[in-house]
Amino acid sequence: MISKRSIERVIETAKVEEVISNFVNLKRRGVNLIGLCPFHDEKTPSFTVSPAKNIYKCFGCGKGGNAVNFVMEHEGYSYIEAIKFLAQMYHIELEEIEMTGEQKEAEAKRDSLFIINEWAKKRFSNNLFNTQQGVNIGLAYFKERGFRESIIKKFDLGFASADSKDLFNAAKREGYNIDFLKELGLVSEREMDFFRNRVMFTIHNLTGKAIGFAGRIMGNNPKLPKYINSPESDIYNKRKILYGLYFAKNEIRKQEHCILVEGYTDVLSLVQSGIENVVASSGTSLTTDQIRLIKRYTNTIKILYDGDAAGINAALRGMDMILAENMVVKLVILPEKHDPDSYIKEVGPAEFINYIAENEKDFILFKTNLLLEEASSDPVKKAYILKDIVGTLSKVPDPLIRAMYVKECSNLLDVDEKILNSEINKIIKKEIRERNQRKIRNEKVDSSMEVVDKQDKLIADTQTFLKQSDEYQEKEVIRVLMEKGHAFYDETQGLLIVDFILMEVLDLLDYFDNPIYKKIIKFVKDIRDRGAVPDRNDYFNAEEDIREKYFELIMTPYEYADWQRKGMELQTQKHPDKNQFNEANQAIWRLKYKKLNKLIKYNQENIIKNSDNSEQYNTLIKLHMKLLNERKNLANLLNIVIQ
Numbered sequence: 001m002i003s004k005r006s007i008e009r010v011i012e013t014a015k016v017e018e019v020i021s022n023f024v025n026l027k028r029r030g031v032n033l034i035g036l037c038p039f040h041d042e043k044t045p046s047f048t049v050s051p052a053k054n055i056y057k058c059f060g061c062g063k064g065g066n067a068v069n070f071v072m073e074h075e076g077y078s079y080i081e082a083i084k085f086l087a088q089m090y091h092i093e094l095e096e097i098e099m100t101g102e103q104k105e106a107e108a109k110r111d112s113l114f115i116i117n118e119w120a121k122k123r124f125s126n127n128l129f130n131t132q133q134g135v136n137i138g139l140a141y142f143k144e145r146g147f148r149e150s151i152i153k154k155f156d157l158g159f160a161s162a163d164s165k166d167l168f169n170a171a172k173r174e175g176y177n178i179d180f181l182k183e184l185g186l187v188s189e190r191e192m193d194f195f196r197n198r199v200m201f202t203i204h205n206l207t208g209k210a211i212g213f214a215g216r217i218m219g220n221n222p223k224l225p226k227y228i229n230s231p232e233s234d235i236y237n238k239r240k241i242l243y244g245l246y247f248a249k250n251e252i253r254k255q256e257h258c259i260l261v262e263g264y265t266d267v268l269s270l271v272q273s274g275i276e277n278v279v280a281s282s283g284t285s286l287t288t289d290q291i292r293l294i295k296r297y298t299n300t301i302k303i304l305y306d307g308d309a310a311g312i313n314a315a316l317r318g319m320d321m322i323l324a325e326n327m328v329v330k331l332v333i334l335p336e337k338h339d340p341d342s343y344i345k346e347v348g349p350a351e352f353i354n355y356i357a358e359n360e361k362d363f364i365l366f367k368t369n370l371l372l373e374e375a376s377s378d379p380v381k382k383a384y385i386l387k388d389i390v391g392t393l394s395k396v397p398d399p400l401i402r403a404m405y406v407k408e409c410s411n412l413l414d415v416d417e418k419i420l421n422s423e424i425n426k427i428i429k430k431e432i433r434e435r436n437q438r439k440i441r442n443e444k445v446d447s448s449m450e451v452v453d454k455q456d457k458l459i460a461d462t463q464t465f466l467k468q469s470d471e472y473q474e475k476e477v478i479r480v481l482m483e484k485g486h487a488f489y490d491e492t493q494g495l496l497i498v499d500f501i502l503m504e505v506l507d508l509l510d511y512f513d514n515p516i517y518k519k520i521i522k523f524v525k526d527i528r529d530r531g532a533v534p535d536r537n538d539y540f541n542a543e544e545d546i547r548e549k550y551f552e553l554i555m556t557p558y559e560y561a562d563w564q565r566k567g568m569e570l571q572t573q574k575h576p577d578k579n580q581f582n583e584a585n586q587a588i589w590r591l592k593y594k595k596l597n598k599l600i601k602y603n604q605e606n607i608i609k610n611s612d613n614s615e616q617y618n619t620l621i622k623l624h625m626k627l628l629n630e631r632k633n634l635a636n637l638l639n640i641v642i643q
């Protein structure tokens with residue numbers, strides 16, 4: 001075991017900014033460094049490294065910690081592996097000390113699991129090349145499939161004996177811990193071999209260690225599953241592993257795309273033919289974690305699937321997940337009755353690469369076409385397709401790419417672009433709201449200590465805010481709209497402040513007290529509906545009352561933002577470019593809060609008036625509860641103390 005003293009030395013020596021610089025491009029901003037977060041997708045950096053505190057924190061996804069945490073999270077290392085990595089980086093010699101029995105067991109378990117898997121891997125390989133059964137059944141199978149010895153050895157292929165106790169007896173003889181073999185799924189509770197009469201595929205982690213196996217049955221026994229996999233263990237998490245990635249990662253970087261196939265043998269065939277940037281998601285359907293693994297090396301995934309219905313459906317699943325990670329997805333459907341393995345064998349590598357280049361289809365257009373074929377002229381089905389496609393389009397984060405898709409889908413579906421856009425915006429609006437509420441909740445937890453300190457002051461500020469007339473809130477919303485409308489509210493979603501405010505405010509327009517603000521909103525909406533983003537020239541050239549209001553508001557930008565600034569002090573570290581986001585949120589929330597208070601009062605009067613009409617009364621009471629709940633949520637967002 002590594003001594004506590006040397007672990008402490010590693011932690012003291014490791015400078016978080018130096019460690020992270022190995023993986024993330026960091027730029028100085030004030031006392032901190034910032035960069036694009038490696039743990040979630042973003043275009044404006046919210047990943048912050050503080051050399052002074054020796055920690056990092058992402059204000060987008062909430063991940064944070066010290067150098068050790070970073071290496072664990074980023075490289076998928078265990079604690080000890082991370083310490084070893086850092087020790088190597090800083091040339092620190094690790095002192096080994098004797099462990100107590102209990103420690104030894106706990107610490108060594110992971111190592112033991114790796115050692116046993118390594119041993120099993122070698123045994124399967126030895127079976128394949130050096131036993132009669134292995135050569136006659138296993139090796140014969142691989143040879144028949146056209147796999148050369150070099151690829152069989154590179155990928156650690158093997159053979160599990162038909163003898164039901166082969167591996168178990170060998171392990172026992174050599175003194176391995178049978179409980180660990182059970183945990184790895186190599187032997188069953190009844191102490192029989194789990195993999196029997198199967199050719200074996202070793203599953204490697206990113207450092208090339210054997211963490212699990214998959215076995216394909218030999219012979220024809222329809223009762224047995226064709227493939228079986230190791231169960232999950234301390235060292236094997238199916239959702240975070242892609243078959244072949246250890247061998248493919250450098251080539252994926254070089255080729256700037258990753259080819260995703262379905263099966264182990266598809267990977268082997270392609271690699272053997274010289275196409276090495278290929279992985280398979282075997283054992284599970286594609287997960288977000290797997291997509292993020294690929295994203296460490298490239299932004300483009302080309303999915304190769306069999307030309308049958310099952311293959312196409314498999315390809316369609318998981319696609320929205322890839323889009324949401326801001327990756328480019330191309331789909332290649334192979335000729336009918338072919339899989340990648342059979343097709344490359346038939347036509348050879350050059351023609352295969354050619355086929356991919358000529359047949360790769362953009363995923364969204366492919367999906368739209370496919371759904372249209374299925375629905376033919378049924379209007380009910382078509383409405384359903386529309387909903388499906390709109391959902392998918394809303395997952396495309398880049399506004400320019402999305403606009404292109406909207407155009408093409410609008411043609412394919414014969415639906416007005418405006419309708420598509422408005423449906424997409426509804427979904428995006430809902431998602432942004434949910435995400436921001438999550439984000440704000442996270443940040444609030446971080447700053448909860450400060451909130452306690454400032455509670456008294458907060459109550460006083462709340463009183464001031466509630467005493468202000470609605471005029472202030474309406475004015476503040478219009479100020480943000482005119483001054484910051486062209487800026488991004490959410491860059492990853494391509495949503496501008498102007499769009500955010502229009503979306504939020506249009507329902508409230510009837511409740512506006514001041515007609516000039518209503519007029520400005522309609523003025524802005526007209527410009528926006530024409531596809532332009534209103535800027536200062538529009539306001540300069542507008543009617544006199546709008547122009548005057550514009551100058552009034554931009555000359556005194558912070559007059560009404562005083563309370564808001566106080567509120568913002570309560571939230572930890574903000575990037576300057578996040579201010580527009582906060583300003584827009586605060587302005588909208590405060591306006592809504594004000595209007596909601598009015599509605600609640602109005603509704604209460606109605607309840608009293610209708611106290612003898614039980615049906616009406618019940619409806620109003622329900623509405624009352626709903627309004628109160630909404631007010632509570634807003635108050636929470638605004639740090640308002642309801643008394």
Ligand SMILES: [Zn+2]
Nearest residue numbers: 037040058061
């Ligand atoms: Zn993040």
